[in-house]
Amino acid sequence: MSDNHLGDFLRARRAAVRPGDVGMAHHGLRRVAGLRREEVAVLAGVNADYYTRLEQGRERRPSAQVVEALGRALLLDAAAVAHLHRLAGSVPGRPNPSAGGRVSPALRTLIDGYCDTPALVTGPALGILAANALVKALYSPFERVDNLAEMVFLDPASRRFHTRWDRTAEAVVGHLREAEGLDPGSLRLRALVDGLSERSTDFARLWDTHTVRGKTRAAKHFLHPDVGDLHLTYHAFDVRGAPGQQLILYHAAPGSPSFEALRLLGSIHAQPTVATTRSDE
Structure with missing residues (x-):
């Protein structure tokens, strides 16, 4: 790198x-x-x-x-x-995203409260720092639910789950490029990029384009083995006081087939647990 x-x-x-x-x-x-x-x-x-x-x-x-x-x-x-x-270096006072590795108890309580909405918190290198029960149900086809970039490029389930895999892959790489600009010295990000470049030719090719893209709002189409098609919209919000952290919500229109599918998915995978958390990104 x-x-x-x-x-x-x-x-x-x-x-x-x-x-x-x-x-x-x-x-x-x-x-x-x-x-x-x-x-x-x-x-x-x-x-x-x-x-x-x-x-x-x-x-x-x-x-x-x-x-x-x-x-x-x-x-x-x-x-x-x-x-x-x-x-x-021409943006004064830029924050250091590496400081945002811990999720506050208040934010963990908030995402647990979204019973019909998958909600998670990511760090600058797209590590999943906290997730509610419906996120774990949504990503149940994946072997590990710990880093969105590694899940997209390295998990065999990814290409079937993400029906628009090419767009998803481009968006993930664009986000990591943006994170690199925010914190060029991040050892965690460097290790992630090096590892993905070695293990995925698709990632290496996209990384070399230097495309930059931030997470904001977009449509998502997933194919889940338990409930079928899920047409969702994701919204990403910066977490105040925790530079580099983002709260991501996947939303289905109330009354839509995808809304009902999410509720069914939650009931299938229901278990008496609270949001999972990680102490660092």
Whole structure:
């Protein structure tokens, strides 16, 4: 895993932009994928040698103005520009996600109260720090319910359970890229990425795209062996006072077949336990 996070990100995003995407004419064969360094420099209004130093890691602290210009040149969306700022160190007072490994008793009580809604708390490396009983029922096809990234890429049940596995995989990798920008020195995240890269060619390929994506809200379609199709919507909320932690809720429309399937799933797997917790991420 390279320590030149800024340069690696710029190089990968440059390769993803074609000259035609930014209104540049091109003729014949090109020796590089995407834009040339000189072309990015022109689009961003910076010196070509300076941009080369950024990619090579010889310069690692561009100004906020340069970061914004590079974001426009590389057609980055808001999440990717924010990630680029973090890599460049141009976001003041960024929190340290590694501090958020313990789930508060109040939050554990809250997620236990969602009887018809799977609710869990994740850390920055997508470790499951706490989960209510319905989450354990939902993920019962998996051998281990401890890290969402490892479950998606390493568990044999994943590709059948996630009916849109490709989208799920891309979202997971994008979230880990965002987490890397928030805490580039995280040993836990580095170990997770290294392990997944060695064991999953799909993860390694997606990681090299440097796509950044935060968890917010999206539709999910699961196929559970006990109750069949589950069409859910997930919502992710940052946990105040615990940087890096997110509360994730899976919601089914009341009265829908998926709502009834969740209730049935809960009754099938009902047992007198409270939310499981982990002391660290």
